[in-house]
Amino acid sequence: MKQGKAALISTFVVGGGQIFSGRVATGIILAVIFYGSIYLVINLWTGSHPTFWTIVTAWVLVWFYNILDAFRGPNYEKPPCEKACPAGIAPWIYLNRIATKSNQRYQYIPFFETLGSICPAPCEDNCTRKGIDAPVAIRYLKYTVEMDKPTATERKRKEKVAVVGAGPCGLTAAYSLANKGYGVVVYEREKKPGGVPSILIPEFRLSKSLLDKEIESLLKVGIEMRCGVEIGKDVSIDELLKNYDVIFIATGAWKPVKLGIPGEDNGLIGLDILRRVKGGEVFDMGKVGVIGGGNTAFDVARSLRRMGNNVKIYYRRRIEDIPAEHENRIAAEEEGIEIIALTVPVGIVKNTVIMAKTKCEGRRSLEIIKGSEFDVKMDSIVMAIGQQPDTGFLSDYVKIDEYGCICVKNGSTCHPKIFSGGDAVLGSQTVAHAVGHGLNIAEKIDYIIRKIPAILWGLLKDVYYPDGLRMFDANKDNRIKIPHRLPAKRLCDFRQIEQRVSTKEFVQEANRCLTCPLRYRP
Helix, strand or coil: CHHHHHHHHHHCCCHHHHHCCCCCHHHHHHHHHHHHHHHHHHCCCCCCCCCHHHHHHHHHHHHHHHHHHHHHHHHHHCHHHHEEECCCCCHHHHHHHCCCCCCCCCCCCCCHHHHHHHHCCCCHHHHHHHHHCCCCCCHHHHHHHCCCCCCCCCCCCEEEEEEEEHHHHHHHHHHHHCCCEEEEEEECCCCCCCHHHCCCCCCCCCHHHHHHHHHHHHCCCEEEEECCCCCCECCCCCCHHHHHHEEECCCCCCEEEECCCCCCCEEEEHHHHHHHHHCCCCCCCCCEEEEEHHHHHHHHHHHHHCCCEEEEECCCCHHHHHCCCCHHHHHHHHHHEEECEEEEEEEECCCCEEEEEEEECCCCCEECCCCCEEEECCEEEEECCCCEEHHHHHHCCEECCCCCCCCCCEEEEECCEEEEECCHHCCCHHHHHHHHHHHHHHHHHHHHHCCCCCCHHHHHCCCCCCCCCCCCCCCCCCCCCCCHHHHHHHCCCCCCEEEECCCCHHHHHHCCCCCCCHCCCC
């Protein structure tokens, strides 16, 4: 390992490790400071003095810093896009690869291409270019990134890890741990792996073939997959604790949240609708009201609209407060789905929904306006106001909060052998959050199994800083216009609506990146 060799060299020759790894200027500066100060003290020292031990302490600190710096390698101030990414992706690096037409690949990240389809792109919300004209189309450019292939390791460890849940978080953690040499078995209650993206997200937002390809390549690193096995029913937690050194819980958030209104049981469940749609079922429901403002609500509405139903979405807050991805909302409106904001159901009687108007300021306050109730006739109502973890099978082993989320600290539960991450901890979040949690907690599990003190975790974390990056001119090109299939055509099927542009346009868009870490060095 190059980092280890660099640190070893710097242990005996201050600055040598930096020079070995190509950071010549840094190595020379450290060597001059350390050896130059020793030379001056030897030649100028005039006798015993109380500051002697202060100088010796400073030498030791410089020597220690020199070893640490050699091990860490080159570093940079993370730009806003990278800081905002829950998955830990550095967009500016892969944009550099695209813009320069480099043959170098970006490091492998599980579900990278999936994120190119369904990520809400917080990186774009924080893009520096946004202050000039419009953010770089970071999410869309993932489609053209050349990425490393998932790799298997020849190094094998004796410890075994059980991962419960084969969604993005569980599979990401399984990949990371298997790649570190651990024997990993993944348990999934469904008939196939993939979690929410595989079972619920419609084809028009996420291609099934793309997702299946990513999962298949990820599993090739030596992960054992056991589908159709429900923990707590088919296999007990006690059995897992007996047979594995560590258990990682990544069961997601599948339990529908209820409003607690009279007649709510007369409504359909959004998650059930999506699951049945993915299974090929067709719904002829007529006039449908979908309650909610998240991606689940919009996915249900857009799916039912494609089946010829008249669909409206009712949301309790303002349009600007809708938590669903912006593109999901815009596409729904293009497809003829009306969004009625500041409206909430307060009761259901057969085919009549009693609605009430609300007022709110932001997402923190919400008040139902007294006397504002009105009736809405509809053939069906679908409840899609959110979901939470269903973790009752763990209640005897770990601490669970009032929302069903598992309580953790750095991924660790109150049980020394049980860890957890993803929606089971966070509540319903994005795939990017799940991937980031999976990578980070797998790393911590590795450190704990190897009994590495927590104080050293930050020092051992890999820093990804590839060679060959260059700064671009601040060009004045406008943001790429992402092409979509026309609404009239896409309502006839479930094919993906986003289309591709030419390679030239991809490169042109990547060149809009301001390469912040190179342009605005701290």
